Amino acid sequence: MLERGPLRWRLVATGLLAAVAAAAAAALAAVPPGSSGAPAGVASGQPDLRIVGRSLTAVGERYDLARDRVSCALCHTRLSADPFELTSYGRDYRELLFRDNPGARSIFDASFAEIRAAVAATSRTGLDSDGDGYDNDLELRFGSVPGDAASHPSVPVRVLERYRRILVAGERDGTLEELRLAGAGRRPDCADADGDGVVDCLETLFGFDPASGSSVPAARGGRLALYRAALAKAGVPEARPGG
Amino acid sequence: MVVHFPVALMLTGLAFEVAAVVRRHAGLARVALLLIALGFAAALVAVVTGLTNPEVRAVQHTLSVTPPSEPGTRALFLQRLERIRVHQRLAYGVLVTGALALLVRLWRTRGVLWTAASVVSGAALAAAVIATGFAGGRLAR
Numbered sequence: 167m168l169e170r171g172p173l174r175w176r177l178v179a180t181g182l183l184a185a186v187a188a189a190a191a192a193a194l195a196a197v198p199p200g201s202s203g204a205p206a207g208v209a210s211g212q213p214d215l216r217i218v219g220r221s222l223t224a225v226g227e228r229y230d231l232a233r234d235r236v237s238c239a240l241c242h243t244r245l246s247a248d249p250f251e252l253t254s255y256g257r258d259y260r261e262l263l264f265r266d267n268p269g270a271r272s273i274f275d276a277s278f279a280e281i282r283a284a285v286a287a288t289s290r291t292g293l294d295s296d297g298d299g300y301d302n303d304l305e306l307r308f309g310s311v312p313g314d315a316a317s318h319p320s321v322p323v324r325v326l327e328r329y330r331r332i333l334v335a336g337e338r339d340g341t342l343e344e345l346r347l348a349g350a351g352r353r354p355d356c357a358d359a360d361g362d363g364v365v366d367c368l369e370t371l372f373g374f375d376p377a378s379g380s381s382v383p384a385a386r387g388g389r390l391a392l393y394r395a396a397l398a399k400a401g402v403p404e405a406r407p408g409g
Numbered sequence: 410m411v412v413h414f415p416v417a418l419m420l421t422g423l424a425f426e427v428a429a430v431v432r433r434h435a436g437l438a439r440v441a442l443l444l445i446a447l448g449f450a451a452a453l454v455a456v457v458t459g460l461t462n463p464e465v466r467a468v469q470h471t472l473s474v475t476p477p478s479e480p481g482t483r484a485l486f487l488q489r490l491e492r493i494r495v496h497q498r499l500a501y502g503v504l505v506t507g508a509l510a511l512l513v514r515l516w517r518t519r520g521v522l523w524t525a526a527s528v529v530s531g532a533a534l535a536a537a538v539i540a541t542g543f544a545g546g547r548l549a550r
Contacts, residue, residue: 176515183508183515186453190504197498272470 220278221259224285229306230389232363235382240313253313255295255302259288299323304330308372309383309390319373319383326373329397336396350395351388354407363387368394371404412455415503416542418448423531442514445534449507456500465493492548499541506534 226236241256252260263276263284270276276284288295289303295312300319302312304326311317319326336342345351356367359376364383366376368390375381383390397405422444429437472486510530517523 179515180512183512187505187508187512190456190501190508194498194501194505197494197501272467 220281221273221285224278224282225306228282228285228289229384230386231306231309231384232386235309235384240311253295254297255288255311255313258293258295258302259284262287300326307333307385308393309374309385311384320375321371321373329393329402332400332402333393333396336400341399342392342396345395345399346392351392353387354391354394364390367407371397411451411458412542412545414451415448415455416538418444418451419503419507419534419538420448422448423535426527426531442511445507445514446511448538449504449511452500452503452507456504459497459500465490468493492544496541496544496548499537499544503534503537503541506530506537510534 243251243253267276267280292301294301296315298315298318305312308319354367356365358365360379362379362382364387369376374383394405422441425437425441468486468490513526513530
């Protein structure tokens with residue numbers, strides 16, 4: 167019987183239990199005290215873009231994304247509880263980063279230049295992380311989420327690819343920079359029916375719903391206005407004012 | 410998932426103990442003690458698996474290489490580490506309260522003091538197990 171075993175057995179069990187209790191109490195006292203010191207909003211489901219790391223900064227810089235319309239959710243599926251769960255885009259980015267930097271044990275071992283290179287590699291033409299038919303570069307350039315198959319513009323892929331060819335040519339020959347200096351990145355004279363910060367003519371041109379505040383491109387409105395001007399200059403009829 | 414065993418065994422053991430008192434059934438009391446003892450052994454295994462979890466080292470390494478210029482990223486990992494530590498403290502608490510509860514049950518005889526010790530140690534063990542399970546669940550979410 168467990169409760170009324172021989173005295174020797176109970177003494178042995180007592181010694182073992184006392185040893186475990188003492189060791190656990192000592193270990194408990196040895197756990198370092200501490201506080202996360204997390205700023206308000208961090209890990210509470212409302213990530214604050216002022217404090218996020220270099221990877222999102224690199225993507226944002228490359229595509230001129232609006233700070234209030236992109237978040238860690240671009241790469242992470244469970245930001246609050248587990249920073250290690252990734253979207254399909256995040257997985258591709260991580261794989262390319264570690265492939266090119268095999269000595270890195272963590273993303274924080276990589277330099278900002280290496281992070282920028284991995285972001286560029288993840289945006290190489292044709293790589294479509296979420297498999298929605300719009301490659302990562304196309305999605306980020308026009309403001310949808312490359313790790314979410316449900317997020318893509320309503321404009322057909324071939325139309326956006328044509329836009330991209332014009333824009334890439336414009337970046338190379340300096341047309342975009344000329345247009346920017348001429349003020350083409352200013353807010354166009356159109357209404358913003360849904361009040362989401364991006365005017366209707368830009369949302370319509372790049373395949374977002376101008377009547378829905380939840381359908382909004384992640385790219386800055388100024389960047390899209392510049393694209394619209396470059397496309398209009400190249401003769402794309404939909405990009406002309408009133409087109 | 411070894412962590413489920415101490416929660417299930419200890420709480421079921423304590424429930425059996427209550428049932429044994431209510432029904433004045435010696436067999437139920439023996440089963441209760443056996444379940445608590447098995448739960449305690451499972452808790453020891455769970456603590457060892459927790460201490461050897463590679464995520465803890467990964468979080469600590471990430472913190473060590475995250476530059477101070479990225480306070481937000483550091484804060485995210487610090488918060489994760491703090492949650493791990495809360496769970497760790499509570500798990501040690503389960504071992505301490507579990508060992509005390511078993512000691513009381515090994516040596517108790519009839520008497521008001523032993524009855525009070527049984528009730529207090531059982532309640533403390535139940536509270537520690539539930540709190541540890543809750544903290545562990547927050548880590549897994």
